[in-house]
Amino acid sequence: MPDYILCRTDQLVEGRGRPARAGERYLAVFLVDGEVHVLDNQCLHAASPIDGGPVVDGAVRCPWHGWSYDLRTGELLTGFGPRPGLATYPCRLEDGVVQVTIDDPVGN
Ligand code: FES
Structure with a gap:
């Protein structure tokens, strides 16, 4: 499974997202309350x-x-409760960068 560097950690802004790519897959990286979240970047x-x-x-x-x-x-949050939503990806913060391992980087 290939590893991808999505961005430097110092490019992240608390409470905001930024776009990234892993192969042909478009991702969004968010820093919220000090935690980094990675998910597909397509509503x-x-x-x-x-x-x-x-x-x-x-x-x-x-x-x-x-x-x-x-x-x-x-998960997609609706008035009827959560529904299946966007794929999320566990990430690692190493050497000042955000990395993910994605087994299907073909695209979304
Ligand atoms: S495209 Fe996201 S809510 Fe319509």
Whole structure:
């Protein structure tokens, strides 16, 4: 499984996301309360990137129409409860960079 460096840790801003790529896969990297979260960067509604959305209570809100995703689980948060949402990826912080191992870097 290939490893990918997504960004330097000093490029992350608390409470914000940033786009990254792992092979052909587009990802979003968030730093929230000192924890780094990595998930697919494509909203399930109409495919907007989510990296620029506001973070509220541990969830990112899609900047286009407001769908919300739990940053820890990727679940889509709805008025009817959580639903399957975006893929998340465990990451490592080593040598000042954020790294992930992705077994399917083909694309999203
Ligand atoms: S594209 Fe994300 S809520 Fe519509």
